[in-house]
Amino acid sequence: MKNISKIFAAASLIVFASCDPEFDNPVDDIQPSSGIADFSRYVALGNSLTSGFTDNALFISGQQNSYPNMIAERMALAGGGSFSQPLMPDDIGGFTDLGVAGRLTLQIVNGALSPVPTAPQSPFTPASGGPFNNMGVPGAKSFHLVAPGYGNPAGIAAGLANPYYARFASSPNASVLGDAAAQGPTFFTLWIGNNDVLSYATSGGVGVDQTGNLDPTTYGPNDITDPNVLGSVIQGILETMVNQVGAKGAIANIPSVTDIPYFTTVPYAPLDPSNPAFAEQIPSLNQLYGLLNQIFAATGNSNRQIEFSTSEASPVVIKDKTLSDIGPIITNAILSNPDLSQYHPLAPMLGGLYGQIRQATSDDLMVFTSQTVIGKKPGDGVAYIDDPQNGILAQLASTYGLPPQAVAQFCVPGITYPMADEWVLIPSEINSIVTATDKYNSAIRQLANDYNLAFVDANRAMQELSSSSGITYFGNTYTTTYVSGGAFSLDAVHLTGKGYAVVANYFIDAINFKYGSTLPNVNPNNYPGVIIP
Amino acid sequence: MGIGSTAFAGGYRVALQGVRQASMGLVGSMDASNASVAFFNPAGLAFVDAKISIAAGGFGISNKVEWQNPGTLESAKADNPLGTPMYFAASYRPVEDVTVGVSFTTPFGSTLKWPEDWPGRANITQIELKSYFIQPTVALKFNDWFSVGAGFIYAIGEVNLQRTNAVAGNEVGLEINDTDAHGLGFNIGAYFKPSDRVNVGLAYRSKIDMKANYGKTTWSNVPTALSGSMPFAANEFNAMLPLVSEFTAGLSYKATSKLTLAGEVSVHGWGAYKELAINLNNTETGETTQSLQTKNYKDRAVWKFGAEYQATDMLAVRLGYYFDEAVTPAEYWSPETPDVTRNTITGGLGLNFGKFNVDAMAMMILGKERYVHNLETGFMGDVNVRAFAFGLGLSYNFN
Numbered sequence: 017m018k019n020i021s022k023i024f025a026a027a028s029l030i031v032f033a034s035c036d037p038e039f040d041n042p043v044d045d046i047q048p049s050s051g052i053a054d055f056s057r058y059v060a061l062g063n064s065l066t067s068g069f070t071d072n073a074l075f076i077s078g079q080q081n082s083y084p085n086m087i088a089e090r091m092a093l094a095g096g097g098s099f100s101q102p103l104m105p106d107d108i109g110g111f112t113d114l115g116v117a118g119r120l121t122l123q124i125v126n127g128a129l130s131p132v133p134t135a136p137q138s139p140f141t142p143a144s145g146g147p148f149n150n151m152g153v154p155g156a157k158s159f160h161l162v163a164p165g166y167g168n169p170a171g172i173a174a175g176l177a178n179p180y181y182a183r184f185a186s187s188p189n190a191s192v193l194g195d196a197a198a199q200g201p202t203f204f205t206l207w208i209g210n211n212d213v214l215s216y217a218t219s220g221g222v223g224v225d226q227t228g229n230l231d232p233t234t235y236g237p238n239d240i241t242d243p244n245v246l247g248s249v250i251q252g253i254l255e256t257m258v259n260q261v262g263a264k265g266a267i268a269n270i271p272s273v274t275d276i277p278y279f280t281t282v283p284y285a286p287l288d289p290s291n292p293a294f295a296e297q298i299p300s301l302n303q304l305y306g307l308l309n310q311i312f313a314a315t316g317n318s319n320r321q322i323e324f325s326t327s328e329a330s331p332v333v334i335k336d337k338t339l340s341d342i343g344p345i346i347t348n349a350i351l352s353n354p355d356l357s358q359y360h361p362l363a364p365m366l367g368g369l370y371g372q373i374r375q376a377t378s379d380d381l382m383v384f385t386s387q388t389v390i391g392k393k394p395g396d397g398v399a400y401i402d403d404p405q406n407g408i409l410a411q412l413a414s415t416y417g418l419p420p421q422a423v424a425q426f427c428v429p430g431i432t433y434p435m436a437d438e439w440v441l442i443p444s445e446i447n448s449i450v451t452a453t454d455k456y457n458s459a460i461r462q463l464a465n466d467y468n469l470a471f472v473d474a475n476r477a478m479q480e481l482s483s484s485s486g487i488t489y490f491g492n493t494y495t496t497t498y499v500s501g502g503a504f505s506l507d508a509v510h511l512t513g514k515g516y517a518v519v520a521n522y523f524i525d526a527i528n529f530k531y532g533s534t535l536p537n538v539n540p541n542n543y544p545g546v547i548i549p
Numbered sequence: 550m551g552i553g554s555t556a557f558a559g560g561y562r563v564a565l566q567g568v569r570q571a572s573m574g575l576v577g578s579m580d581a582s583n584a585s586v587a588f589f590n591p592a593g594l595a596f597v598d599a600k601i602s603i604a605a606g607g608f609g610i611s612n613k614v615e616w617q618n619p620g621t622l623e624s625a626k627a628d629n630p631l632g633t634p635m636y637f638a639a640s641y642r643p644v645e646d647v648t649v650g651v652s653f654t655t656p657f658g659s660t661l662k663w664p665e666d667w668p669g670r671a672n673i674t675q676i677e678l679k680s681y682f683i684q685p686t687v688a689l690k691f692n693d694w695f696s697v698g699a700g701f702i703y704a705i706g707e708v709n710l711q712r713t714n715a716v717a718g719n720e721v722g723l724e725i726n727d728t729d730a731h732g733l734g735f736n737i738g739a740y741f742k743p744s745d746r747v748n749v750g751l752a753y754r755s756k757i758d759m760k761a762n763y764g765k766t767t768w769s770n771v772p773t774a775l776s777g778s779m780p781f782a783a784n785e786f787n788a789m790l791p792l793v794s795e796f797t798a799g800l801s802y803k804a805t806s807k808l809t810l811a812g813e814v815s816v817h818g819w820g821a822y823k824e825l826a827i828n829l830n831n832t833e834t835g836e837t838t839q840s841l842q843t844k845n846y847k848d849r850a851v852w853k854f855g856a857e858y859q860a861t862d863m864l865a866v867r868l869g870y871y872f873d874e875a876v877t878p879a880e881y882w883s884p885e886t887p888d889v890t891r892n893t894i895t896g897g898l899g900l901n902f903g904k905f906n907v908d909a910m911a912m913m914i915l916g917k918e919r920y921v922h923n924l925e926t927g928f929m930g931d932v933n934v935r936a937f938a939f940g941l942g943l944s945y946n947f948n
Contacts, residue, residue, distance in 0.1 A: 491671025542668075
């Protein structure tokens with residue numbers, strides 16, 4: 017009897033144990049290796065993208081989903097050490113005392129989904145517990161990483177220092193690179209240069225393309241950095257990290273900034289005649305622009321013709337600073353035509369408004385924030401129009417000495433008031449951006465070779481995301497489409513946790529390729545994205 | 550009743566329609582022991598040695614599916630409830646040479662329950678497929694060595710499929726459910742008995758397009774802002790799943806007075822499963838959204854071998870083996886119908902009480918690990934399947 021029960025027990029054991037399928041190499045037994053790299057002390061250098069900035073703010077959960085933190089978690093499986101980050105005081109971000117707003121959330125406003133900023137809760141507060149492994153500094157351009165005093169709290173108010181770096185700079189005169197090197201990292205990642213062209217782009221190209229100017233101390237905040245400046249700054253960083261500190265590392269290039277949703281969300285032709293409020297204005301608009309079109313034709317500027325279609329969406333009217341200014345000619349033409357006597361008092365303003373206008377084309381890129389002003393009218397509560405000091409209504413009235421009610425109808429951005437430089441990237445500006453990005457990237461590629469580093473092709477990651485098929489992981493497709501694409505956060509520039517996971521995989525693959533390590537990838541589907549209410 | 554199984558090729562074929570046959574490596578087209586042959590080969594009814602034959606049985610099948618992604622070190626296991634496919638068959642011979650019968654079987658089905666939060670949740674979290682075949686059959690015996698038979702198949706199906714899709718940062722649940730899918734088909738065969746020692750069966754069962762026409766679509770956790778737009782506004786679905794054809798040829802040989810050997814090959818028309826189109830409809834607005842997955846399954850043959858040894862007058866011992874090659878290409882593999890190549894060993898006992906027979910069987914289905922990477926969904930990793938089934942059948946033959 018005893019034997020029988022033993023046999024029975026053994027038999028059921030065999031049946032149930034063998035009921036689980038088996039793999040030749042179960043993942044539970046896989047031990048990731050570091051290859052010829054040493055991940056014991058990893059420092060990440062970069063800008064907002066490296067810090068975990070998302071939804072237009074830096075806050076705790078965003079930092080926890082930064083790509084360096086994801087990489088460090090994988091490195092920890094292969095001899096990596098702990099990874100600390102200068103966590104913000106709360107999960108909202110912003111600074112109450114510096115006028116920096118907290119994170120955007122998507123809300124239903126007047127029936128439409130809109131990103132809405134959250135009021136910040138905490139003032140500027142230094143981060144305790146440094147030094148930190150994640151040294152990504154939101155807003156940093158390449159040359160800021162080597163600038164002493166970039167983290168001096170005393171310089172924040174004057175705009176001379178960066179509050180995010182000031183939170184963890186080792187001393188008022190420290191530099192990001194110096195603080196990174198002092199940690200003696202065995203491994204580093206560097207992703208810098210985005211802001212050297214991005215701030216020019218997001219500002220609609222109001223800055224200056226500083227190519228040829230080798231002194232970054234003379235640059236404005238929205239200027240394009242000279243590619244040689246960027247190259248020599250990055251070379252200096254690598255010289256320190258590789259040859260002085262002795263670290264191995266990975267360097268990423270710059271994605272095409274014009275592919276981000278900040279420039280692809282607002283169409284160049286958003287004026288839809290199926291909207292009755294717009295449709296009823298079309299005849300009088302075409303009458304007004306018909307007068308101008310005659311002047312354009314008479315002055316050899318037929319390419320500036322403006323007409324609004326009653327059957328399909330029309331492009332907005334923009335100011336193109338590369339066009340010759342024929343404002344005085346317009347003014348004179350109106351004043352010298354007795355048939356236009358009702359326009360005579362307005363003639364100087366019309367010349368001022370329409371001297372450099374044309375309708376937008378598919379070669380122009382409207383910036384993301386232009387949607388907040390296009391087609392809005394005085395009284396709609398848009399500060400850009402109604403602000404008593406700086407609003408376009410007040411400005412026009414005071415510049416031309418006209419009563420506000422006379423100028424109000426010329427204060428509809430994109431329709432009667434041409435979209436200003438800040439709202440649109442025109443081809444010459446896009447060309448500056450593309451040229452600078454290409455030069456940055458060839459410098460970065462060369463430096464990756466020269467310093468024998470893993471090269472992360474972030475530019476290709478963006479190409480994949482912005483392709484029609486996107487990047488698909490386990491049934492979920494990521495694209496550059498705003499909100500629904502999943503990869504970009506509500507600010508249309510920075511990534512979501514899911515998007516940062518895509519970036520982390522590009523870094524991990526490049527590191528594995530270069531150093532023979534076997535760091536596992538992360539699954540982007542497991543990270544947070546934009547919550548639709 | 551759950552008809553659980555991912556234990557057979559294609560991921561939703563359940564080849565358990567007779568305990569005796571299952572214990573001998575699934576050979577069935579040439580086994581006219583009782584009325585259950587109606588499913589395997591309608592012509593076989595003519596050679597059942599009884600004026601009335603009744604056969605019934607049931608199985609328990611426990612199957613496990615595992616997935617792992619060496620790229621991310623993630624893994625998951627489908628925790629599937631015990632499946633219980635059943636069958637019933639009866640035949641009656643009103644006049645010499647004509648036999649009529651009916652069989653009730655559950656030849657296609659699947660029950661799979663993956664973890665709610667597993668990485669493949671956008672494909673599938675749960676699926677329950679069931680099919681019931683009702684087959685009235687007639688067999689004509691031309692002489693003592695040849696018969697033909699034909700059956701008409703009325704198939705009823707049930708489907709419940711659940712998945713969780715990411716919509717930006719939201720995880721939105723989709724459930725489609727239909728308990729009223731239908732399909733029609735037929736089953737024909739020929740049976741030869743050239744000598745007392747040899748039985749030969751040839752059979753063809755047609756493809757059945759199982760159509761779900763007015764199934765119910767239910768979404769969960771839909772963001773308010775999207776609830777009015779498609780596909781989240783859908784409340785109905787329609788879809789079609791092919792239950793594929795089989796051509797079977799089998800032979801048994803009575804080697805000694807006690808030992809019978811049998812072999813069979815069946816060719817399964819999985820090539821008919823080109824794509825799975827699920828149309829989600831809004832019955833109020835008429836809007837429709839299609840979710841389309843390429844399948845591109847391949848036709849495959851299953852090789853089966855069985856043996857029966859009559860140890861005593863009362864006791865028969867049976868053994869079998871079959872080889873069942875994967876039908877799903879790696880580049881379109883999907884976890885709702887997990888398919889790998891399988892080697893299966895079977896065994897069983899038969900107890901003969903005269904007119905009354907009791908059969909018992911067990912089988913171990915050993916999957917062969919494979920690496921898959923679905924080009925459309927990005928699902929990838931190693932997959933493997935293992936299953937264990939047991940069954941108990943009764944048959945009653947009398948003249």
